[in-house]
Structures are given as C-alpha cells and as structure tokens.
Amino acid sequence: MAERSPLISTEAGFEIAGQEQDSPNERPVFATIGLRNQGWAITNKSTKFADFAAFADVDANVLGAVNEQLKKKTGKAADGYGDYRQVLDRDDIDAVMIATPDHWHTKISVEAMLAGKDVYCEKPLTLTIAEGKLIEKVVKQTGRVFQVGTMQRTESGRRFLKAIALIRAGRIGEIRKVTCGIGGATGSPVIPAIDVPEGLEWDMWLGPASKTPYRALPEMRTGYGGGVPLYTNCHYAWRNWYEYSGGQMNDWGAHHVDIATWALGAEDTGPNTVTPVSYSLPVDYKDGYPTVDDRYNTPTKFEIHANMPGDIPLIITSEGDNGILFEGTEGRFFVNRGRLTGEPVEDLENNPLPEGALEEVYGGPVSENHTANLIAAMQSREQPISDVWSHNRMLETCHLANIAIRLGRELNWDPAKRVIVGDDEANAFLSRESRKGFEIEM
Known part of the structure; x- marks a missing residue:
C-alpha cells in the first residue's frame, strides 16, 4: 500500500492544506x-x-x-x-x-x-x-x-477515528465480532420503457453498460435526490440495479465496512469466506442474473457473514440501527454519524485516550x-x-457479498491471490465486459 499524505504541507505555495487559499x-x-x-x-x-x-x-x-x-x-x-x-x-x-x-x-x-x-x-x-x-x-x-x-x-466528525482509537487502546479487549448495519431497500413496481427525457444523452449515460431502454414511472422522488422519477433505471435510482451499482451493499456498505475493516487492521487483506445467511431479492434470479429487466434487482434484505483475519466475524445486515457495533472480550460500543455510545465511551470521562491517539490512527x-x-x-x-488500496480491499468484501447473494451460496476467497477458490461460475462475476465502443482507452 502506498504511503498516505499528512494534512500539513509546505510545498508548492501552500502553507496548510485545509485553510482557504486566496491567491x-x-x-x-x-x-x-x-x-x-x-x-x-x-x-x-x-x-x-x-x-x-x-x-x-x-x-x-x-x-x-x-x-x-x-x-x-x-x-x-x-x-x-x-x-x-x-x-x-x-x-x-x-x-x-x-x-x-x-x-x-x-x-x-x-x-x-x-x-x-x-x-x-x-x-x-x-x-x-x-x-x-x-x-x-x-x-x-x-x-x-x-x-x-x-x-x-x-468529514463525519471524529467519532469514527475515536472508535478505532478505542479499539487500538484495548478498551474493549480483543475484538470478537463486528456488525455493520447498512439498512435495507425496497423493490419496485414494473417500470415501463418510455421516451428519454429531453436533454439526457441516454446512450452516453449507459456507457459501458448494456444497451437498454430508458425506464420510468410518473411518480416523482422527493427529499434528497428529488426532482426525478421515483422509479427509474436512471437518475438516483440507478443504485438499485446491478447493471450500474451494487445496492445497499455497495452504497452504505462502502462506508461502514470501510471503518470496520480499518478497525480490524485488515486494510491489505480480506475475508476467507463470505456466507449469505439470509437474503431477499426483489425479482427471480437464474445462474446469478435477474430473469426480468423492468424492476429493481438488488437485495432488499440480507445478513452476510464474512470471516475476517483472526476468525473475527464481520456481519453485514439490513436490520437494526445504521452504524457499526464493535464487540470485544471486555465491552462493546456503537458508532455512526450521529453518536458514539457504550460503556467504554462513558469511561473516557475518567480515563481519556492518550494524547495524539486520533492522529496516530489517521497517520498525521x-x-x-x-x-x-x-x-x-x-x-x-x-x-x-x-x-485506492484500502478502499478496494474493503469493497471486495461488499462485492463478494453481492456475488454470494446472486448465486445463493458461500464463497471461499483467497485474499492473497484475490480469487474465489474452486468456483469458476463465481469467479466470472469478478469482472464485466464493457459495451463495444465504451472500452477503457489505455
């Protein structure tokens, strides 16, 4: 893994990166x-x-x-x-x-x-x-x-850094289990093919993905990401299609599994098995592929067990609070973007972390x-x-979870060779061919 940059730099005319530059x-x-x-x-x-x-x-x-x-x-x-x-x-x-x-x-x-x-x-x-x-x-x-x-x-404050610092300081003893709650999703009604909205270059939007019609229903999305159809295969809702994304597993999973992997010290390795304990898909699948193309196709509910180094189970679930629960031999605590709670956190009032503990986690x-x-x-x-190295390693867990769900079976992963062991069908999902004309130009 390449070395990371500290915050402070005095090269190229910057005194402190992080302060606004006027010149x-x-x-x-x-x-x-x-x-x-x-x-x-x-x-x-x-x-x-x-x-x-x-x-x-x-x-x-x-x-x-x-x-x-x-x-x-x-x-x-x-x-x-x-x-x-x-x-x-x-x-x-x-x-x-x-x-x-x-x-x-x-x-x-x-x-x-x-x-x-x-x-x-x-x-x-x-x-x-x-x-x-x-x-x-x-x-x-x-x-x-x-x-x-x-x-x-x-940018989510220092809660996650403090969580990792608590673990490194031994405040919950040896880690025994980590649970990432990333929320579930919903399926969709049948979404019809309709004319492409004016101003949208649909073929270019599809790019490397397969050619397919633009789909949308009249109901509009409100709140974050609003102003577009609630049910569509385009703006915002593309997250619910394996053709363009990986559902909740890659959306929120990319946040919480990242912190869990960092805390476990597994940034340059990965699980050895990924097991789909339970899951629900919104459409029927055959050989790992959805049998229809007019509805959302990523999982709505799931519980995945990834066996991490040291035989520590990392559980990724659609149930419970959105956030990460760390459990150890001497305690447990929960962290998300809004709170850091648990007895080890309360104990910080009388037994604070050593000075510089967060900087040690961050690397500067x-x-x-x-x-x-x-x-x-x-x-x-x-x-x-x-x-990219630490991100890819943790995202491999999310990708493998999705493959395990699509095929409905446990996967054995070799984190050194970065291949699925003894499963040619599953290994075929490790890559995807780009549509002709949209290959990567090397």
Missing part, C-alpha cells in the same frame, strides 16, 4: 464529471480550496443548473461539456472529481490518470473486483494521487475536509487518507 497562484484547478446530488455536493465544499474550470454531464439540464449554482457562489461559471473526454483533453486541469453512477467510475478514473490528472472519485469506487485491480495498476503506473470519496474518514494531523486532504496529497505526491 489564484496557490489554488489548484479542478473539474467535476457527473454533477447531480453528490457531484454538486463535493464541488460546493471544494470551492474553498480550488477553482473549477470545467464541468461535464450527460444531462444538459443538470449541467446548466449546477453551473448556475457555481456562478452564483463564486461569480464565475465553468466551461460545460456533454462529453467528459473534452475535460480530460485540457492541459489546465490539475484534478478531476468524479461523481457519475458507479458503472462509469473506472473508465473515467483510468483515462483521467493517463491524461495526467489527479483524481477524486466517489465511493463505491468500482463495479467489479477486476476494476479495482486495474485502478491500482494505473495509479502505480502514472504516479497520480487518487482520493476515494469515503468521507467517514474525515487530522483533516476534517476530504478535499483539503486531497490537495495536501497532491503536493506531497503521497496517497491521501482514503486510498
């Missing part, structure tokens, strides 16, 4: 590819540290609306493109932020690095385990800095902004706190 000569130039929801969220938070010169999105409506938001905030709009390759062709872009649907992550990330750009890519980084290996290879080949958007390592001064950490890494040319 134009001190601010890197960024571009964002994929602008809905999280695309604007990461851009909005990053304007404090970087200038945005270009945007790309296959939906002209989203591209225009987000560019108006940028202009309102900063006084200057970015150059807008419908094709991300026009962004990568520019010599003035230092780094790209990628917030497309998951099935586009690897292609854009690899081509961005080959074009000389550093990369920030939203989680989950990949659609398959083979994609993760490819990204690792290109990071090494190009020497680019790559930050994965697992922001529980920085703690950043509370993902972009600040990225920029520090861009200066030092070391990898940031959420690097």
